[in-house]
Amino acid sequence: MLRYLVRRLLGSIPVLLVASFITFWLVRRAVDPLAKFRHDRDSARVLAEQRKALGLDHPVIVQWWNWLTHFVRGDLGTSTRTRDPVSGMIQHALWPTLQLMFWATIVSVVVALLLGTYSAVKQYSAGDYAVTGLSYLGLAMPDFWFALIAIAVLVTLPTVWFHLNQPILYSVGLHSPGDSGLNLDYFRHLALPVLTLTFGAVASWSRFHRASMLEVLNADYVRTARAKGVPGHQVITRHVLRNALIPFTTVTALDTAFLVSGVIITERIFSIAGMGQGFLSALGAGDAPFLLAWFVIGAVAVIGMNLLADVGYVALDPRIRLS
């Protein structure tokens, strides 16, 4: 197992290197580091000076190498937007995003498992049709529109109808000003962003889980278990669910990486100062060092989740041997 892990980790290094070069090149194209000097009175001379000072007179690959050697030593550079060190900004931005992803993953996994199991066990019942219909809706609904509707229906409407002084659920930030910690206020802020991140994942994961449950339900060993008189619920929990959980783990681990796109939109709508917001402001302000660090962290997270998916697969399924 350890050898497999090491091999996989070593194998992901070239992917990371090339990915970082592509993003470096793209960000260089997207952002003009000399923009603020372009309108100087003496612009020709200043531009030439700055080009040399910033190392822009080298080929892109040399610039990339310089950036990379600093990056791996922990020097993420200084933000051109705020003049703060990027590492500190990332640390600040990472925390709210990790909270969002943590809660969103937990809620989606639990809800998707419940719905998918129910749907498969009661196949073709009214409940199954309702779950399947909702999952179609969840897959087709753009997440930002869902968030806007959720704000209108769950925040604005109750507040107006019942003449409340403050809404039951909040749609801005993760805490009220001056508040912090794991309290009711936190969950009242958390509910809507997590709901936004959750519904799409629940829609696709529950559908997936229903399909893999049905596959196992029709397997011979399940019929055998029933035939030898194992009680119905025990067949489901011991035989069916356990086996259906194997593909489910892989899919959820792989998809968690795709939550990143959802996080950008969710943080934008609910004004949460995390990585998603950080990306958008950096893109708007042409903050190259932050963008580069952002992409590297994103890529590392995706690779990490892929690895976790594979390791989980091997750990859960004794039929798979590493070679």
Added chain:
Amino acid sequence: MSAPVLLPPRPIDDPDLAPGAAPVARTNWQLFRRRFFRHRLALVSIAALAILMVACYGAPWLAPYKQNAQNLLDGGMGPSAKHWFGTDDLGRDQLSEIMYAGRISLTIGLVVALLSTVVGVAVGAVSGYFGGATDQALSGFTDLFLVLPDLALLAVAVVIFSRSFTSIILVLAALGWMYMARIVRAQVLSLKEKEFVEAARASGASSMRILLRHIIPNCVGTIMVNASLAVAVAISTEAALSFLGVGIQAPQNSWGLMLTGAKSYTTSTSKFYLVLFPGLMLLLTVLAVNFIGDALRDALDPQARH
């Protein structure tokens, strides 16, 4: 699929047949039609999409008001007989705006799906059939882009290439063909070992001919299903980009951009319709396309023969 006469009639099990009755021979096209039309929702979806497309592309003739026509006296009015979907603060008729914006959204969906399908099928078929360096390059390339968060990558690419209609289409297609390539490659890998390919090769067919006449026609099912889903993906991705402020720009309009303009109205109960209708159009389109994709998948599945 459209040459029914040449196919030998073959008896099949027909669930609708009375017991004891002689089985009826059906051509592939008839089978496809039967299985496709069994999906009522897909039929409704086709009708809905057709209406939507006529309404959007016919907007210059059908829309009740001109694009961006302001009428401040009628500003901020809810849905009424005069303005079915209401008006915004500048008095622009929302129904007309949605019809005009739909042209952009639908065109992006269709063109991006077409482009990424053509590129994806070409790359996938070549790399699956020939293997070797092309194949390695394709796998490496797709793995690489799967590692980078897609929405962020698209946003940066759009910033580089300008936010015009054409550049958004090109960027979405350039970053969207890998999925199709992977699927086609997998299918070609299994098809190229089949006897009919061997027979074609034995009778002297060139690689080009084998690919175009024998292998790709056998992938049509997979390709059509995934192309239809690509339409839905492209429409929602464009909407998300516009919503984040890196998509279509005024004076052009898309459903995603309409929602950006309307997002401050979620705190108002009286102007909620400004948020509701553009999103409803997005939902309707994507839902309809998904239903059609599902029906195609069932109808083109060679395993199911009735």
